[in-house]
Amino acid sequence: MAAEPEGGVLVEKGPPKEPRKKTKYDVIIIGAGPAGYTAGIYCSRARRDTLILSGILPGGQLVNTTDVENFPGFENGIMGPDLMINFRKQAERMGTTIVDDEVVNVDFRHRPFKVLTSEEEYEAKAVIVGTGATPRKLGVEGEKAFAGKGVSYCATCDGPFFKNMELVVVGGGDSAMEEATFLTKFATTVHVVHRRKELRASKIMQERAHDDEKIRFHLGYEVKEIRGNGKVQQVVLASPDGEEQMDTGGVFVAIGHDPNTELFKGQLETDDQGYIVLKGASQTSVPGVFAAGDVHDRRYRQAITAAGFGCMAGIDVNNYLDE
Template sequence: MAADEGAAVLETNNDGPKIPDKKKTKFDVIIIGAGPSGYTAGIYCSRAGYDTLILSGILPGGQLVNTTEVENYPGFENGIMGPDLMIDMRKQSQRMGTTIIDDIAVDVDFRRAPYKVLTGSEEYESRAVIIATGANPKKMGITGEEEFSGKGVSYCATCDGPFFRNLELIVVGGGDSAIEEATFLTKFATRVHVVHRRDELRASKVMQERAMNNEKIQFHWNSEVIEINGDEKMQQAVLKNLKTNEEKTIKVGGLFVAIGHQPNTELFKNQIDLDDEGYIVLKNKTHTNMEGVFAAGDVHDRSYRQAITAAGYGCMAAIDVDKFLTENADK
């Protein structure tokens, strides 16, 4: 989906936006994506003196725009709302001089420099590219999931677990991530129900044993959650046994979906190396296999998936870009 035809490029300086210049299409650095990694990369690239463009997409801010209170991002003693954190990062990047366009990249050409990034209305060129398109958690697609997202339904136990103290919780999934999250949540919950479609876990043996020996964890085998109910917040989940078709309702205060993530890399197939799950394969640090093309954040990070680590990767990618552009200044 493209933005309106003729979308303006907002040039910025330390005082904020200038008059739009629709003709500017060539930059030193193009950053695709505007979550914590993209905005941080913009801050560092612009501060280093590079003419930097962020293509943020139509709904900039990444997963944090759907997050309520963020307690674990350093510097905010009383926490901060996810959308507010993203707005502040955006303004800071603009203050450093970054051009930000709320448009979607629909095609790229990394075969040779200058690299090309196309939106529905314009073609942009740059000497280096940072991919910061992130990843989205896989969803169950059941009744109540969207309605209670952020109101009991979560996709990150590390992020949201402390908000669910003294409640019974559900974790959906059977892999390492699901069992790790279930074990983590026992620090706060009175009981954690692990709902898995099979009769055995896919998690590593060590993690399985740890969970099996935890008296707070209860397993529901050959089962799936088919519906989530509640008033203002989630209060119940309906489980179905896939062998007997028997349904039962359990009262819980939260549900954590841990069935994997989908990196937003469809655009980069046949352009750079991706692994079997679609994550960007890094050659060295933040470098992809294409010289001058870098990656930052959840688009390659399958392990941490935190705002602070994404921002860290954005910083690293920008520093790597600086080194690359300096070394190739005469090319």
């Protein structure tokens, strides 16, 4: 390492030191879907030093969605990935730091809270969990290839795109009955496919579905394959009696969601299905740790409601830090 004169003093010259990465924040938000980004906007506008750890797939479920017509403010709709890019840019403009890294562990037992990623350990005075939920998949051939091209996991989101078509709903619980009933507003016929001979839905939901002349039931059948040419055109159904093909314009999978809460087991209270239990609007069982979006919402599961929950969590965090 050479010594060079600088202002009359010999100074050792070496490779420039990298600036130390900032690891301590007022608020850390885990997850970068509508809930996480909205929470970031509100926290940053309140002048809280805010970090979003987005995970390896920023944007949540909307990055796999094509047209979004039910998010206010977009007269002609917007592509799901574009909507999430807008969310991200707005959060960044407000001053939110966003790091595309996956959280691998947390420690909510002591303050400051610790959040560990594959690259770094961060600390925060408050944390917002916005890790969302993942729709359960059928795991059959063609499902992944036609996701967003006729395969959907949300009738409320995508139903209006399937007007005057024969549709398939897979599932036998309350969610499947709700999806099927909703889709009758657009479809010519809705075929409910359930692998068991009996539905699991509540009696009242079954009665409503059975009373709808547009809904037909295929009990004891499983979807074996989804086929098409650029978009869904057909499903292959399997039963103990063999296989049969059915033409359809869309397949709606309604076999449940799994909240992404594995990371928080033993630290945050969850219900029997793994959803985070809230104390009030957004407070979890640990004071200073809040939750927003599908990670606790098993009912609505919409981008607009997730954003609303993110807003509430952001406001609640700001009040918590003030106190």
